[in-house]
Amino acid sequence: MILSCERCSKQTAKLTKCNYCSKNDCVSCIRSTKKVHKIKHMAICKNCWGVMRNRRQFKNA
Structure with missing residues (x-):
């Protein structure tokens, strides 16, 4: 199944969800x-x- 990226609208089969x-x-x-x-x-x-703030949380995880 082909899906669209919500950031750049590129058509791809694999999407990753940002936390x-x-x-x-x-x-x-x-x-x-x-x-x-x-x-x-x-x-x-x-x-x-x-x-x-988000970058600091990501690096401390």
Whole structure:
């Protein structure tokens, strides 16, 4: 199933949800991801990376 990125409107098959703005973003719009637990992944998009409060929360997780 082909879906659209909510940030750049690019058509892609795989979208990742940002943990801070809850938008579904494509791989090129996701700034960084990290594995918090064995099965839980966190992602931050390029828009949220510019907000220092969100970036600090992501790095401390």
